[in-house]
Amino acid sequence: MSTVGALLLGLPLAAATLIGILHRRLSTRTAGTLAFAMAATCFGLAVAAFTHLRGLPEDARHVAATFWSFLELGRGDAALTLDVGVWLDPLSVTWALFITGVGSLIFLYSISYMEHEAGGARYFACLCLFLFSMLTLVLGKNLFLTFLGWEGVGLCSYLLIGFEYGKETAAQAGRKAFLVNRIGDVGFLLGMFWTWKLFGTLEHGELTPKLAAGLAAGIALPPLLALCYFVGACGKSAQLPLFVWLPDAMAGPTPVSALIHAATMVTAGIYLLCRLSSLFVAADWALDVVAFTGAATALFAGLIALRQRDIKRVLAYSTVSQLGYMFLACGLGAFASSAFHVVTHAFFKALLFLGSGAVIHALHGEQDLWKMGGLKHHLPKTAFAMRIGAFALAGIAPFAGFFSKDEILGVAFARAYAGDPACWVLWGAGVLTAALTAFYSARMITLCFDGSSRLDAHSHPHEAPAPMAIPLNVLAVLSLVGGIGLGFEALHWLPLHHWLAPTLAPLDLPPLPGALLWGLMTLAFLIAVLFWRIGAKWYSGDCEPARAAELTFPRFAGALAGRFFVDEIYGALIVRPLRFLAALALQFDVRVVDGAARGLGQFAALVGTGVRIVQNGTVQRYAFWMVAGAIALLWLALG
């Protein structure tokens, strides 16, 4: 198994290096084929790791492999040894499976999508590097390696968002993503130091037992420690207040949005929460913070998504909103439900992004929903696949999103039912967000595919070529069966939960009675269908109801369209003071630091000007001074 682990990390790195070195010589198609072959092989390896772990007894399902020692410091109890190696357990392998699986589909899609773009090979080099970083993050055997991967995906995300670096918006979005992610990274780093201080280990395999031993010995776990990691997770998984980078990240090519900003990278935060679930559970009120942040983010982003014009922006905010659901689940202690939603979300969100990519591709770069319409006649297959994805996102049974989302809402309800009044708020926010989700999903689909065409007269959309259509179809099938195949709580069919159980903190909650479960499911289903119908009705035809609503609440509608002016607020509160500070520092540098250096030079030059008067190049003058000097010396000697 250690070979499998080594190959899972080594192959993407090798591919990234190879394509990176040769990127000027390789064509997009060659580089893409190579990258796709690598990603598909990685998926095969992940499946091999999965079957291997399945063959082991349930409480021994983990494999550790150490390749070499990265760092050794100190001796005895204070020794810090950091090894480079992999840690395969149900949690990491689950992540590896969908990263490589969904990843290779997106790689395949990219070959065709990027064919006519300049620098396609560079794109694939970054993509391979991203896969390597993500797998390091997930499979690394200690928190330190996870952190390295964490930074790696941050870097790749910067490279890929700013892929078209000639465009100012893309370059800016790349910088923004990088900087906002840094804030989260500080939290992660502090958390690691603190963990090391308390438990003396960063190994994934040792942390939970040491934590249990420490708790038994009476160590109080500071909630702030968990919050440090939570800040890191907030940055990477785009939660309030650090979500602002994700919508802007849509400046990158669409497959990048699908891969990084929907299906894989943003789930790194959830991975961290799940990985440290025992720590979070033990950390008193830390989980409440997670839950409320998640619920607030879900609702906030869901509201913003209602009135975005850019199809990718709608999807971006829906991603933020769905990530909020996952945080909510973690905060309620239902880590397995959160992981379940991660997996189904990876399926349907990748599908939606790739579908929107096909639409944008067909319209030669048009992303404005108001300039689409009626596309189902031109792109019937894409429209069909997108509709499945949107149903899954909206949480309409039997599509994938329904089961995972319903489970999260069920847990919130069960907590409230078990006597925690604050959880009614969480449940309410979750249900409201579900309604919003159905509404904006319907709006997006209706504006894009239904009704009459608002296209430019000379535009002739065409269906995507096969390499783009195949991933869409596979993901559509997964979005259809991925939910019911992995978990259906009311029927006690929970394979994913049982599979993940040894690695996650258990949910200490009595199960709801069956009748209540079915009732909640029906409610969620009805809400989703109802709001889908409303959304579709509002935005079909000439959108009369939507316009009327905008006129009734103009300020609220304006705030939604303006994304609650979060970017403007950040601009005024953080960016402008920082720019001012930078300008001040620049002045200090130019005036004081440079001034001191230049002043020294000028002083020397001044002395030189004074002294050079005697150096006029005339031999006689020199001789005169020599004589004068000799006389002066004589005078001194005699006098």
Next chain:
Amino acid sequence: MAPQSWYLIVSALLFGLGIVGFVTRRNSLVMFMSVELMLNAANLVFVAAARDHVPARGSACALFVIAVAASEVAVGLALVLALFRLKKSVDSDAVRELRA
């Protein structure tokens, strides 16, 4: 026999002439001759001292000075020649490249 002070006075006069010649004249050959004048002023002191005090040492020093002066002439004349080739002039004001 003339007293030693006379020799010293003549020597001082010669030396002064040399200095004045060197500082005031622009022709490098004349400047060169002025240097010789100063050297020989020193020689005069040496031989005068040799006559009255220590004959061997004073004469030896005078001989040294003559030898050094001879080699200096060789170097100096070569310099003047090179200067003339470069500037078509032996005027010392023609070379002012080292002016700061």
